[in-house]
Amino acid sequence: MHFGRTAYNHGRLSAEMAEEVSAVNLIEPHTTYTIRSSSWNQSDSLGNVKYVAPFLHVIALYDIVNKDIGHLANYEANYNYFPVNFFNHSFYNGKEGYVVAWAYPETKKFSDLTPNFDLIHTTKNLKLFRRKQINDLDLSAWSQADRGRLSIKFDLQGSDSEPADGCQLVTKEHRYTRGGFGWVTQPPHTEFSGEEEIDSLHRDCISSTQDGVFRLNLPNGDYRITSYFCSVDSGKHKVYLIANNQKVIKKLIVPSDKTVIKRVYVVKVTDRELTQVIYTSNPRSVCSETRVRTTIGSGMALWWRNHKPIVNCRNKVTPAK
Incomplete structure (x- = not known):
């Protein structure tokens, strides 16, 4: 029964x-x-x-x-x-x-x-x-690149700092809006400025105790993204980077001799969004004063100070050939 x-x-x-x-x-x-x-x-x-x-x-x-x-x-x-x-x-x-x-x-x-x-x-x-899907893209911040292509760069730093030449200033308050760019996550960001011997582009940052997610809306297509990484402390560090659903950088070793490492990769955009995250495998074990600077389509860089990540970046994205 x-x-x-x-x-x-x-x-x-x-x-x-x-x-x-x-x-x-x-x-x-x-x-x-x-x-x-x-x-x-x-x-x-x-x-x-x-x-x-x-x-x-x-x-x-x-x-x-x-x-x-x-x-x-x-x-x-x-x-x-x-x-x-x-x-x-x-x-x-x-x-x-x-x-x-x-x-x-x-x-x-x-x-x-x-x-x-x-x-x-x-x-x-x-x-x-x-x-509702994005209907209008705001491309006013994009600049003309070679062969008629457009490119965009971001400098993530404090609101009182001057952005690097040709870069869009992104502060801790710059929230993502549909059709544009900005922070998707809402962690307790704070502004940070490092020691005077560090040049201004590297010195001014946005700090956070958790991962940040930065999104950029752009037309569909293949995009070439350039990332630069550099450590300014005495240790080497391991970096990962995700672009949309691709782990484009995995276990990248950033040496301790202040060498700038350049990485170029292509990401296919199909839904008019490019979202990037940069992180380390074990952030709590990273020594203080580590710096990672990246130029990417919509990602961020991290500068670890006192075992807390500080986000900063010059970003650049251009359509791939």
Whole structure:
């Protein structure tokens, strides 16, 4: 009797849960989503499901089908070991890329979503909303390069400092806006200035105790990105760099003799976004006064001082041949 009833219930729920996860392939990698429902226990065939909430738990499949999908309603975000809140000790209040809505009546208008989201998938009980895509690109900060191509450079430093020639000044307050460029993460940045013997380009920085993510919107295509790395302390250091979903620099050893290392790589942009992150494998073990300077499309450099990373950069990106 119990086995028969269990098989019956699972058969009915299985079809409905398959509908609920029918949009898992529509959420792009490296994005975030939230969820909402009028009832996580309501089944079309079984009515109110007691003791368990199958429609709430199965939605976790959206996290794992594609790479790096962040569910912002994940209960673990309450705890300090969850990276989203490790430093801020509060709920993440950023903007999600998608909203998964389940089991709402047809009369539900979702008026809070429609100004900023598009409905991209709908079934009887499921609706998937995606934040509106970029329509206009702000290319006013770009300069003319050779052969008619455009390029852009960034100098990340304090608001009272002069940017290097041809660079766009980016301060700790420069937040990313759709169509332009800026910080995606919102860590507690502070401005920093080093010793006088360091030249002004290297000396003025933005500091942070956690990784920063910097994003640039640009037309689709292949882009050549140039990065420069230099250590100004007595030790050598290992550097990693991710551009969009590519780990373009891995275990790069920056020597201790102040030699400037140049790296050039090509990144294909398909969604009009270039997002870069630079980091070390073990930041807490990096000795003080380490400096990494990078010229990249939308990344950052780190200067480790007293075991805390300080972000600074001259960035350059040009279309590839």
